[in-house]
Amino acid sequence: SGSIPDSILDIAPVIPVVVIEDAETAVPLAHALVAGGLPVIEVTLRTEAALESIRRIAAEVPDAVIGAGTILSPGDAARAVEAGSRFLVSPGSTPSLIDAMAGTGVPFLPGVATASEVLGLYERGLREMKFFPAEPAGGVPYLKALSGPLPGARFCPTGGIRLETACDYLRLPNVGCVGGTWLTPADALATGDYARIEKLAGEASALRRS
Ligand code: 3PG
Numbered sequence: 001s002g003s004i005p006d007s008i009l010d011i012a013p014v015i016p017v018v019v020i021e022d023a024e025t026a027v028p029l030a031h032a033l034v035a036g037g038l039p040v041i042e043v044t045l046r047t048e049a050a051l052e053s054i055r056r057i058a059a060e061v062p063d064a065v066i067g068a069g070t071i072l073s074p075g076d077a078a079r080a081v082e083a084g085s086r087f088l089v090s091p092g093s094t095p096s097l098i099d100a101m102a103g104t105g106v107p108f109l110p111g112v113a114t115a116s117e118v119l120g121l122y123e124r125g126l127r128e129m130k131f132f133p134a135e136p137a138g139g140v141p142y143l144k145a146l147s148g149p150l151p152g153a154r155f156c157p158t159g160g161i162r163l164e165t166a167c168d169y170l171r172l173p174n175v176g177c178v179g180g181t182w183l184t185p186a187d188a189l190a191t192g193d194y195a196r197i198e199k200l201a202g203e204a205s206a207l208r209r210s
Helices: 023-035 050-060 074-082 094-102 115-123 139-146 163-170 186-191 194-205
Strands: 015-016 038-043 065-069 128-131 153-159 178-180
Touching: 015 065, 015 163, 015 194, 023 038, 023 050, 023 194, 038 050, 050 065, 050 074, 065 074, 074 094, 115 163, 139 153, 153 178, 163 178
Parallel strands: 015 038, 015 178, 038 065, 128 153
Antiparallel strands: none
């Protein structure tokens, strides 16, 4: 029930950031995350298996909203969308990268860590972005401080966030959702422990702004 959210930030409280070493794990992994209540999945382009994993999830897990992270170049953006990515995430926001991501036609979250970078995105008409690396860059107090002069920016903080700290971010008015790798531990993926991943996703999907 309900309408489809306009923004990738408004679908689930947490976007799992996943590093997939073996494309054979991609579909069961995506099923586990969706079953746990986290349908938005960011597969990072950090492994050989990433694009094939996106292809398989796009083809076989229709309830997932599959996207690509670690977009570092215009070529990455094009390859990720060609593979079936429905959104793109970058750790940074250079002009050529923004042009390339915008040119694909899918929603995207460029990365920022300073007020000047937020203003750079404002100049491009962009209001939604990734805050990276969230914890090292200053975390919750830093984002709270940015909301004073820049109340129109909405963030997906990522970098060092865990279940225990996610709720503090989600309480901020300028945070739509958070991202992180804690939902998909490498050892759980290596051993095929999808029940554990579904449980971690279930705990995260229950987080709500209070
Ligand atoms: C990212 O790549 O977006 C962050 O590094 C997420 O990783 P972490 O949750 O392990 O910090």
